[in-house]
Amino acid sequence: MSDAAIGPDILDLLHESVISWDRAGRILSWNAASEELYGWPAEAALGRVAGTLLQTSHDRLLVEPDDELWRAERWEGELKRRTASGEERIVDVRWTTERDEAGKAWRTIETARDVTDRAAAEEALRLSEYRYRNMFEAMAVGFVEMDFTAVGAMLIPLREKGVTDLTAWLRARPGFVRKTMARAIVVDVNEKALQLFGGSTKSDMVGGGSGRYWPPTSEPVYIEALAATMEKKPHLVCETRMRRLDGSEFDTLFTVSWSAESRKRGVVLLAYVDVSERKQAEAALQQLRAEFAHAARISMLGELTASIAHELNQPLAAIATRGEASLRWLAADEPQLDEVRTLAAEIVADVRRAASIIDRVRSMAEPRPPQWAPLDLNVIVEEVLAFLRHELQAQSVSIERDLAEPLPLVLGDRTQLQQVIVNLAVNAVQAMSEAEAERRILRVGTRRTDNGSAMLVVEDEGPGLPGDASRLFDGFFSTKASGMGMGLPICRSILDAHGGDIEAGNRNSGVGARFTVTLPPAPDLIPRS
Amino acid sequence: MPSENPISVVEDDESLRSALVGLIRSSGYTARGFASAEEYLAVQDGLCRCVITDIQMPGLSGIEMIARLRGMGYPVPVIMVTARTEPAIEAQAIAAGALCVLRKPFEAEALLDRLRGALGESAGSP
Numbered sequence: 001m002s003d004a005a006i007g008p009d010i011l012d013l014l015h016e017s018v019i020s021w022d023r024a025g026r027i028l029s030w031n032a033a034s035e036e037l038y039g040w041p042a043e044a045a046l047g048r049v050a051g052t053l054l055q056t057s058h059d060r061l062l063v064e065p066d067d068e069l070w071r072a073e074r075w076e077g078e079l080k081r082r083t084a085s086g087e088e089r090i091v092d093v094r095w096t097t098e099r100d101e102a103g104k105a106w107r108t109i110e111t112a113r114d115v116t117d118r119a120a121a122e123e124a125l126r127l128s129e130y131r132y133r134n135m136f137e138a139m140a141v142g143f144v145e146m147d148f149t150a151v152g153a154m155l156i157p158l159r160e161k162g163v164t165d166l167t168a169w170l171r172a173r174p175g176f177v178r179k180t181m182a183r184a185i186v187v188d189v190n191e192k193a194l195q196l197f198g199g200s201t202k203s204d205m206v207g208g209g210s211g212r213y214w215p216p217t218s219e220p221v222y223i224e225a226l227a228a229t230m231e232k233k234p235h236l237v238c239e240t241r242m243r244r245l246d247g248s249e250f251d252t253l254f255t256v257s258w259s260a261e262s263r264k265r266g267v268v269l270l271a272y273v274d275v276s277e278r279k280q281a282e283a284a285l286q287q288l289r290a291e292f293a294h295a296a297r298i299s300m301l302g303e304l305t306a307s308i309a310h311e312l313n314q315p316l317a318a319i320a321t322r323g324e325a326s327l328r329w330l331a332a333d334e335p336q337l338d339e340v341r342t343l344a345a346e347i348v349a350d351v352r353r354a355a356s357i358i359d360r361v362r363s364m365a366e367p368r369p370p371q372w373a374p375l376d377l378n379v380i381v382e383e384v385l386a387f388l389r390h391e392l393q394a395q396s397v398s399i400e401r402d403l404a405e406p407l408p409l410v411l412g413d414r415t416q417l418q419q420v421i422v423n424l425a426v427n428a429v430q431a432m433s434e435a436e437a438e439r440r441i442l443r444v445g446t447r448r449t450d451n452g453s454a455m456l457v458v459e460d461e462g463p464g465l466p467g468d469a470s471r472l473f474d475g476f477f478s479t480k481a482s483g484m485g486m487g488l489p490i491c492r493s494i495l496d497a498h499g500g501d502i503e504a505g506n507r508n509s510g511v512g513a514r515f516t517v518t519l520p521p522a523p524d525l526i527p528r529s
Numbered sequence: 530m531p532s533e534n535p536i537s538v539v540e541d542d543e544s545l546r547s548a549l550v551g552l553i554r555s556s557g558y559t560a561r562g563f564a565s566a567e568e569y570l571a572v573q574d575g576l577c578r579c580v581i582t583d584i585q586m587p588g589l590s591g592i593e594m595i596a597r598l599r600g601m602g603y604p605v606p607v608i609m610v611t612a613r614t615e616p617a618i619e620a621q622a623i624a625a626g627a628l629c630v631l632r633k634p635f636e637a638e639a640l641l642d643r644l645r646g647a648l649g650e651s652a653g654s655p
Binding site: 306309313314315318319321323324326339349350393 | 549554
């Protein structure tokens with residue numbers, strides 16, 4: 001049966017373009033789909049040389065496909081062609097050679113599909129992949145590509161089991177967390193990452209799990225990153241500490257990100273920016289602040305010497321008195337051992353009281369690095385008022401308290417915050433030294449601000465502050481006759497380190513100064529099971 | 530022979546107050562403690578034989594207390610004890626009517642001597 005029997009009608013039903021040409025390239029047949037694809041009606045195409053009409057070109061042309069074809073009988077590939085209106089089309093073609101009875105090739109039949117859009121998408125992807133690869137390899141940021149599919153398989157079922165707070169669930173299961181680290185596989189790293197982690201070739205890191213890079217102290221950050229990835233919260237950024245291949249640790253800015261594309265493959269991108277130097281500078285500054293604050297505390301204790309001595313004298317006097325009384329009881333005609341026993345116990349209690357006074361002084365005086373803990377400002381206020389009890393009495397200053405309950409806890413160093421309040425109170429007392437006794441009122445108040453911070457206010461009835469109160473926080477500016485005037489600048493420095501603020505002004509009533517300290521609330525504590 | 534009328538100890542520091550009361554009792558006297566000048570003034574009935582008081586206390590000071598006592602017509606002898614070291618304080622206390630001022634920490638013997646002196650007893654008696 002000749003193909004004339006199948007006939008042009010069938011060919012016209014096909015979606016694919018079917019054309020044929022002779023050895024000279026002249027078009028012998030042209031179906032309806034070809035008309036649609038190329039815009040040439042059959043009458044215009046028949047007899048024309050196909051390659052010329054369609055302006056065929058082939059990107060990867062090494063030999064004319066015809067040569068290959070006449071040798072090989074078949075050819076498949078993609079060609080670029082132009083339609084009648086000049087538009088470029090990419091077509092996926094298949095050519096077949098037909099031979100006559102003598103075996104001589106006489107006709108080529110082509111079937112073709114328009115794959116222009118698909119080709120454009122592939123090209124865009126290739127370009128994008130090329131750009132990504134360039135950036136990945138060349139950037140001064142350490143990149144690590146991780147395959148998270150196995151980890152995803154561990155975590156996805158949890159949601160179905162009803163786990164709603166993934167972060168809390170993971171925090172309670174450190175063993176499970178370590179397993180996910182082992183299953184998160186490094187797929188690729190760039191030069192910078194190798195440098196950061198102390199590897200020499202990619203194979204030092206690629207193919208391995210990630211557990212070795214996360215010291216236990218950084219597990220909370222890892223858990224956050226896991227949860228963010230699972231909950232599709234992109235672009236998590238935070239500081240953390242990572243471990244190098246040799247076990248040493250470094251501080252880094254860390255971020256997890258992904259594209260929709262990479263996510264489908266289960267791949268996420270971790271980026272690391274070395275911040276060791278910055279951390280060192282921060283640590284040095286912190287150290288300097290602590291030393292400064294310590295110097296200020298020593299100086300302040302010097303000013304309070306008389307009152308501290310007075311406070312110590314009470315238990316000492318009590319001890320001496322009880323000792324004498326004991327001797328008397330023992331010297332009596334009938335020694336009163338029960339009385340002596342009681343007195344001895346009371347002496348021990350007095351000694352303990354003296355020791356705690358000395359402890360309080362010592363903790364103010366010794367240099368110590370800041371120790372951060374959640375603190376109740378009201379408690380610290382009371383501690384300071386107890387510490388200054390004798391000084392206040394000696395100066396005949398009375399106290400008015402207005403302490404709000406409950407007060408948001410703040411995160412801070414107890415000694416440093418005590419130092420600030422002592423400083424403000426002592427300043428207030430000194431400001432009122434000229435006033436009459438009845439007018440010497442020290443007011444201390446605390447409250448919660450609208451945005452949840454803790455606020456402390458210290459007011460006096462002294463002469464108030466000069467117009468430009470901001471100078472008070474500069475160093476070496478003082479309206480007092482003695483002292484270096486470093487107290488308030490150091491208070492500001494301490495507040496800065498605590499993320500808080502201190503302001504100076506005059507009271508609304510016009511008499512006396514008012515100092516306001518604000519501190520941010522302590523972050524919610526995470527219960528550990 | 531313990532007298533009916535007590536020695537009054539006015540001292541806001543609880544431990545020192547109880548120590549003083551104990552010391553005076555160990556010497557054979559009756560003693561009562563008061564935490565503040567106000568507390569003492571509220572109950573004082575003119576029968577107290579001697580007052581031993583701190584100078585620096587919250588509320589009325591010891592010196593103010595003597596002034597009140599004298600104002601009320603009570604001549605009771607007052608011995609002052611203090612941790613304050615300024616010389617002016619002693620002068621002030623004496624001027625107000627105190628018998629003497631002892632510095633803390635004081636020798637118990639010295640206090641008892643002054644006490645006996647205030648009570649009109651000879652030194653060295655129990």
